[in-house]
Amino acid sequence: MKLNVNGSTHEVDADPATPLLYVLRNDLELNAAKFGCGLGQCGACTVMVDGKAIFSCLTPILLLEGREIKTVEGLGTIDSPGPMQQAFIEEQAAQCGYCIPGMMMRAQALLQSKPDASDAEIQVTLEPNLCRCGTHLRILKAVKRARELMKTAAMTPASGERKV
Amino acid sequence: MKFGRFLTGLGALIVVGVAGVFVYAWRPEIAPIKPPERASFDQALIEHGAKLAAVGNCTACHTNPGGKSFAGGLTIPTPFGTIYSSNITPDAETGIGTWSEAAFQRAMRDGVGRKGEHLYPAFPYDHFTNVSDDDNRALYAFLMTRQPVKATPPPNELPFPLNVRLVLAGWKMLFFRDGAYQADAGQNEEWNRGAYLVNGLGHCGACHTPRNSLGAEKVSLHLAGGEAEGWSAFALNGSSPAPVVWDKDSLYTYLRQGWHPDHGVANGPMGEVTGNLGLLPDSDIRAMSTYIASIMGEPSAERRAKSDKLLEEIKSGPITSAISNDPSSGGKGAAIYKAACAACHENGRPQPFGGLDLRLSSTVHAPDAQNAINMVLYGLPAANGRTSAIMPGFADVLTNDQLNDLLGHLRQHFTDQPAWTDVVQRAADTRNGKYHVSVRPSDGIERGPSNIGAEDQ
Numbered sequence: 001m002k003l004n005v006n007g008s009t010h011e012v013d014a015d016p017a018t019p020l021l022y023v024l025r026n027d028l029e030l031n032a033a034k035f036g037c038g039l040g041q042c043g044a045c046t047v048m049v050d051g052k053a054i055f056s057c058l059t060p061i062l063l064l065e066g067r068e069i070k071t072v073e074g075l076g077t078i079d080s081p082g083p084m085q086q087a088f089i090e091e092q093a094a095q096c097g098y099c100i101p102g103m104m105m106r107a108q109a110l111l112q113s114k115p116d117a118s119d120a121e122i123q124v125t126l127e128p129n130l131c132r133c134g135t136h137l138r139i140l141k142a143v144k145r146a147r148e149l150m151k152t153a154a155m156t157p158a159s160g161e162r163k164v
Numbered sequence: 165m166k167f168g169r170f171l172t173g174l175g176a177l178i179v180v181g182v183a184g185v186f187v188y189a190w191r192p193e194i195a196p197i198k199p200p201e202r203a204s205f206d207q208a209l210i211e212h213g214a215k216l217a218a219v220g221n222c223t224a225c226h227t228n229p230g231g232k233s234f235a236g237g238l239t240i241p242t243p244f245g246t247i248y249s250s251n252i253t254p255d256a257e258t259g260i261g262t263w264s265e266a267a268f269q270r271a272m273r274d275g276v277g278r279k280g281e282h283l284y285p286a287f288p289y290d291h292f293t294n295v296s297d298d299d300n301r302a303l304y305a306f307l308m309t310r311q312p313v314k315a316t317p318p319p320n321e322l323p324f325p326l327n328v329r330l331v332l333a334g335w336k337m338l339f340f341r342d343g344a345y346q347a348d349a350g351q352n353e354e355w356n357r358g359a360y361l362v363n364g365l366g367h368c369g370a371c372h373t374p375r376n377s378l379g380a381e382k383v384s385l386h387l388a389g390g391e392a393e394g395w396s397a398f399a400l401n402g403s404s405p406a407p408v409v410w411d412k413d414s415l416y417t418y419l420r421q422g423w424h425p426d427h428g429v430a431n432g433p434m435g436e437v438t439g440n441l442g443l444l445p446d447s448d449i450r451a452m453s454t455y456i457a458s459i460m461g462e463p464s465a466e467r468r469a470k471s472d473k474l475l476e477e478i479k480s481g482p483i484t485s486a487i488s489n490d491p492s493s494g495g496k497g498a499a500i501y502k503a504a505c506a507a508c509h510e511n512g513r514p515q516p517f518g519g520l521d522l523r524l525s526s527t528v529h530a531p532d533a534q535n536a537i538n539m540v541l542y543g544l545p546a547a548n549g550r551t552s553a554i555m556p557g558f559a560d561v562l563t564n565d566q567l568n569d570l571l572g573h574l575r576q577h578f579t580d581q582p583a584w585t586d587v588v589q590r591a592a593d594t595r596n597g598k599y600h601v602s603v604r605p606s607d608g609i610e611r612g613p614s615n616i617g618a619e620d621q
Contacts, residue, residue, distance in 0.1 A: 016499055017499040017500075017502050017503045018503070019503055038507055039507055039508050040508075040555075040556035041554060041556070049560065049561065050560075052560035053560070054560050054561050055556055057507075058503070058504045058507065058556065058558075058561075059503070059504065059561050060499060060500060060502075060503030060504060062496060062499055062500070062503075063500065063561060063562065063563075063566055127546065128546070128556070
């Protein structure tokens with residue numbers, strides 16, 4: 001079946017009941033999203049579908065025909081990081097880094113739909129994503145920085161995809 | 165002339181009628197008092213009142229999630245319009261600080277506010293009228309010693325004539341009988357205690373009894389299953405949808421700890437009820453269980469046999485044995501279940517933290533799909549600051565058609581009940597807010613200012 005990931009269409013040869021996470025990592029070699037618990041309880045596998053944050057470990061690909069999937073790889077590149085990635089780099093928000101892609105995608109989904117999300121909203125929204133290292137304060141700081149960067153990025157499209 | 169006399173007569177009759185209604189409906193104001201000092205209440209009485217307030221689940225309606233305790237302002241959607249709960253903190257200006265104990269007693273017994281205004285029956289005085297004077301005294305002591313909060317709820321949004329409180333006198337005449345609980349001499353003390361708690365302060369029937377078109381509980385269908393905050397409140401009589409029959413002991417366990425291995429965890433608004441009951445002594449929970457078990461009655465031999473057989477099957481192994489490995493066997497619904505649900509619901513982890521074996525689920529066996537839709541869309545949020553059962557929500561993953569496929573599979577695979585036919589429409593109405601759904605963590609009070617779990621959908 002066909003899957004739309006980060007703006008391009010991929011033909012995938014997998015059982016329709018396969019969780020999206022396995023297809024992303026094993027078939028498409030997009031390794032940002034991580035396997036944590038496999039139960040939708042840790043958030044390491046979080047990606048975006050149609051602008052909303054979802055647990056890819058619990059989402060069979062048969063649900064995703066014709067829908068837009070986005071992973072951290074779709075937020076920017078190493079040479080030209082998107083505002084969310086830039087903010088995490090600037091705040092040095094990662095310790096071991098395992099939870100970070102999930103954190104970024106849930107934060108991205110929030111700020112895309114609500115560019116002026118309050119600090120409290122950010123904190124509540126990120127609640128399903130766990131970090132075992134304890135870098136929560138840096139992560140929150142990074143998301144707040146991303147909130148500002150995304151506003152300027154929207155005005156001067158210097159990196160990543162062009163925003164109109 | 166004759167006609168003129170007729171008119172005069174009619175006019176007089178109307179005047180007398182209106183005056184009669186007014187006299188019938190009118191209640192005097194009870195003089196305001198200076199908010200009493202904490203020292204004027206006995207500490208033991210305050211503590212007793214705290215337990216009673218927990219039975220009454222006062223906090224659930226009188227606290228906005230994330231707001232100050234008992235400060236009111238919670239949106240309560242009704243079929244007639246929106247009501248906002250009142251501030252029952254002892255603030256003199258905006259709460260009940262100027263209420264004397266007599267005014268409080270009258271509100272509980274008769275549904276009348278301090279100034280003589282009739283109260284809307286969203287405040288369940290049809291139950292609270294059962295509460296004894298002594299218990300009301302303790303409740304008063306507890307509430308009058310809470311932190312006063314200055315907060316005025318938004319005005320109710322009710323159409324004419326429902327916005328005229330005098331109309332409520334008519335409602336009361338039709339549906340309300342006041343008076344404290346009278347013990348049933350034919351039953352033992354424990355049963356009577358249970359009936360007093362369940363039908364009085366516990367106001368179980370407010371959710372678990374169906375209501376008529378004027379919003380009053382149907383007396384003939386006592387505890388036969390109702391509706392609350394966008395959830396179906398299952399029948400507590402013989403028509404309970406539970407696949408494993410309830411008894412006194414299992415009800416006790418469930419109410420005491422908020423979950424039972426054969427029934428799963430309390431969720432939706434019931435999560436707050438069991439959370440509250442945690443404050444009660446075992447004997448009171450035992451009494452409530454005894455009474456409810458008697459309402460449920462003895463199951464038929466056939467029902468009992470089916471229930472026993474199911475428990476044997478559950479014991480003999482995980483459900484995987486009963487499920488085909490071929491995802492195409494149950495179509496899309498089976499494939500969704502296998503990929504999205506089975507990881508928790510078939511992994512054999514015990515309750516309350518494992519997913520419930522859906523063969524045991526009342527929700528999947530229920531007459532309507534509302535609770536199943538709510539659970540799948542919104543899941544079970546994590547509680548703040550304590551361990552709790554959780555389930556992720558799938559609202560952003562599943563379309564209504566996909567949800568229909570999934571529930572069709574659950575219904576067909578795990579129950580012997582007929583398919584639900586209105587899932588797509590019901591799911592759409594749930595998402596668009598026609599059904600206002602309270603999403604709450606399991607088994608706990610989640611109303612404190614820092615709560616993160618509770619939200620309204």
